[in-house]
Amino acid sequence: MPETAKVDIAEANKGAGKVRVAFDEAALAGWMAANVEGFAGPLTVDQFNGGQSNPTYRLSTPGQRYVLRRKPPGQLVKGAHDVLREARVQQGLAGSAVPVARIFAVCEDEGVIGSPFYVMDMVEGRIIWDAAFTEVPKAERAAYFDEMNRVIAALHSVDHVAAGLGDYGKPGNYFARQIGRWSRQYLEDELAGRLPDMDALVEWLPTAIPEGDETTIVHGDFRCDNMIFHPTEPRVLAVLDWELSTLGHPLADFAYHAMMYRMPADIVAGLGGADPVPLGLPTEAEYIAAYCARTGRDGIPNWDFYLAFNFFRLAAIFHGIKGRVERGTATNAQARERAQALPRIVALAREAMEKCR
Structure with a gap:
């Protein structure tokens, strides 16, 4: 990442x-x-x-x-x-x-x-590295989640043209372009090998893109550990790591963020499917509802498509890392761990695809 x-x-x-x-x-x-x-x-x-x-x-x-x-x-x-x-x-x-x-x-x-x-x-504050916010008192954790929700909703509500970012990326057809890009990368890296579930996703995703198109500024890597929080308050002082930002579909960006509910904690900051309620956190459904209320949506149909797309995208990235490990060109110390995590990410993508079907 x-x-x-x-x-x-x-x-x-x-x-x-x-x-x-x-x-x-x-x-x-x-x-x-x-x-x-x-x-x-x-x-x-x-x-x-x-x-x-x-x-x-x-x-x-x-x-x-x-x-x-x-x-x-x-x-x-x-x-x-x-x-x-x-x-x-x-x-x-x-x-x-x-x-x-x-x-x-x-x-x-x-x-x-x-x-x-x-x-x-240099914004002075703190980074929360654990998506369960275990270092925060349980009674305060929901407020931190609500603040993250507020910030990503605010990002997707910015008028990118008025902000001088009308040419910050290609508007429209975001999913088709992204699915094509990551499918090509996966298929071309023969040394990393083929996975039946990835092959199924490559075939299914282009046929399942929901109707309707939207364009907003998207962060691309919106996670709790890419924000600086106030030292003692549930308030984001600065969102960091804009390296992957562009113009794109807001639901792709939000679903990437909400993957934390299903993401294994040892791969990327996530809850790993744990019950959020005993942790003092909102459920996935509650978190989606809060985002919808802030952005004027009446729910998010085909939610599992957006999750399947994001897990597929992440799996394609990890597949590329595996290829570099196999070729001996990976320089990051975590590369081998990422490559070993690939089957679990693909399984999560397949699970979301089956739910959507």
Whole structure:
């Protein structure tokens, strides 16, 4: 999954350390003095342990802390590591009901530190890594879920054209394009092998796309651990990790988020099918109803199609990771674990497909 600049107060110091991807810090300080409102050095730079996809740094001054996200230096695959795109969507959402970090400045000039970058506010708060919110008192957990629900509903209610994001992706036919893309990736990676259930999904999904089309801004990876919460309140201060954001279908985005109810906790933050009520959490049906109330929907027909699509998409991603493991080109330490989890993700996709049928 995409790396982010996720930081909480407790982790801020131990999560950042020696700069591994170095650059001219004096040049950055000079650029910030000219382009970042209120900047005053001296500047200290540390690199976060995460952010392997896009190197991410903590910038500290006597009066302010910032986060810098940059493209990796060197030759890159076209369209990859587009940090300026991340900055653009957060700038477009500034002032909306969707909490995002303030973007102070964007630099497209590779001559400053060797690649394009942007500087944003370092939001102080906490990350909830466990979808059951076990570190939160039971009586407060439902409020945290309601806040996540509010934020994703607010995102899908933003007028993307008015926000200057009318060309942020291709409008319309989202499911057909996505199913085609991930089916091709799955079918072309012969070394990773074929799975009968994936073959069945490749055949069935294009025939089951619900009628009606919608286009909104979608986050693409909306999970509890991609948000910074207030240190003590059930309030999201900033949504992070906009690497997969685009224009797409809101129900695809919401269903990806709601997969937490069925997602095994050891794969991606999820409840693994556990009964949410004893945990102090809303049921899946209650969570869907809250989203529908906020977005003016009268329920979500074909709900299991949206789940099947998202589990299929995730399975295709994990299938690609398995292929890289088999070829010996996987660099992430979790790659083998992801590859081993593939059968369980495919089984969840098949289960949703059968319910939809």
